[in-house]
Amino acid sequence: MSWSFLLRRLLLAIPTLFGVAAIVFVLLRVVPGDPIAMLIGPGATDADIAELRRLYGLDESIALQFVYYLQDLAGGNFGTSISMRQDVMELVLGRLPVTIELCLVAMSVAIALGGAMALAGAYWRGRAGEAAVDGAAGFVLAIPDFLWALLFVLFVVVFALDGLPISGRIGHDVGFRGATGFLLIESLVRLRFDAFGSVLLHTVLPAFALALPLAAIIARVLKASIAEAMTQDYVLMARVKGFSRARIVCREALRNALVPTVTLTGVQFTFLVGGTVLVEKIFSYPGIGNMAIDAVINRDLPLIQGLVLTFAVLFIAVNLLVDMSYALLNPRMRHG
């Protein structure tokens, strides 16, 4: 994979980000509600209100506000949150590692689960095993991550599975304060296995809720790609050589089925990132998704803008990762 490929992709992201910033900015300025109204106490005078408006730049025209906003963005200044009265960049960066770790765990679960289902379906092709895999994938796919999350909460409560936490990210009794937000990685590096276990347990349910729909898609696409690969000459060759069916499916066919699978499931990875908004809310998981809903409810314009941009950056990053893995898996793309 060449550097120019990476650079070109990064440059392409700039107009997309600009578009997202512009649409969200304009959308939020036509809000009928007044964000200042939440800030003022009952005794505030008109002068106080005017002062606050000036402070947050809400007294200028929309076009001028947008120009100032872009200038600030270019200088790395995302503004100040109205409801929390803190720097937006600081707030977002404090929560971002939580969501990134959750997404990485969810993606790993989806790949492992979907891959296992696809291999099982391909191995038992035309038998009950394949029908079971197809049925499971269809059922899982019909229910969105939001409802899976709620179903998990219900299961835990109804069957009293007290070992599985349904809110928060780490147990209160675990005295572990990370220097970074990446608790899962940091606790492992610092050999705090109790903290690692606690964070992992808190992550299991939200990660599975996010992972299930993606796992079902991966299972379907990968299974179809393996079936396609199984009709190729080199598979026949491997059969003639006397390799076992398991070896042919896992070694020969799988390797060639990966490229179409990555291409076809790529966009689904961004859906997983978008799903964190609700899933984090349901599990009171302290990431940026949870923060986004609170920001919308509080009409915290700078924070909403910052978070939507952050999500757009995450989407672009995921797409880039998918394209890069595509290039890595397909030798013909390496020197593109």
Add this chain to the structure above:
Amino acid sequence: MAEAAAVPGGPLPHARESAVRRLLGNPRVVLGGAVLLFFALAAVFAPLLAPHDPVEQDLMLQYIPPAWSDRAEPGYLFGTDNLGRDILSRLLYGAQIALFVAVAAAAAAGLLGTVLGLLAGYLGGWVDAVISRLVEVWMAFPAVLLSIVLVAVMGTGLHSVIIAIAVIDWTRFCRVVRAETMAQKQQDYVASAVTVGLGRMHILWREILPNVLPLLIVLFTLEMGIAVIVEAILSYVNLSLASDFPTWGTMIADGRKYVNQAPWLMILPILCVIALVLALNALGDGLKDALDPVMRK
């Protein structure tokens, strides 16, 4: 399908008859349709069926468990919630809102997407380029976040929910209708219509649209399922209707808050959402098989 609709006056009687038989012979259509009918009847007759006022609070009747529990009270089949409101009555009125939003939002999204898709597919050129680019940019947004932001902007209420779904999901219709229109444009009946000298708009609305209709019915059904979920999501984050109004999403959100004291608050509304969504999906997939001439072969 193309030949049948090219005959003036629509499909021949025997073609219509076999279409009905095909639909009734498809188990997914029958099963999905039956569940949908069940919810539709529940919604229509909610005022007659509901044993209590869905918004009436009575703190003396808080947290009555459902009938299968030994602490149940007669007259409250599915129990009561944290404010003593009857869950069965709330579910019945919730079906009204869920189905109304599903139909209205799917219709609005379908109308917008179909018109743009037909124009893009039939006219091609710069119209197609503009519309296709718009679809691409639109789909780059995180849908859930966009819907939440939109409703926050427009204010809560059913109309906001419906508009938000239409504004976000028209792209689904647009992409499919555009592709189908391009395929239909290559058919002989369109060439004949051009030869006869019919106008472009006449051909688009009177000749091509009827042939895209089976596909639209399928998309509409699937979109209803999506709308049910989005309405539940928006109610869940408290952006759909005032919280004392009985929507399934609000009931789920209340249930999540009190899940440790009263898990039954959440079970039934979640099951209703899942049953309705699965039914709409099955119906849509079944219709696709039954109506799609290519799949039939």
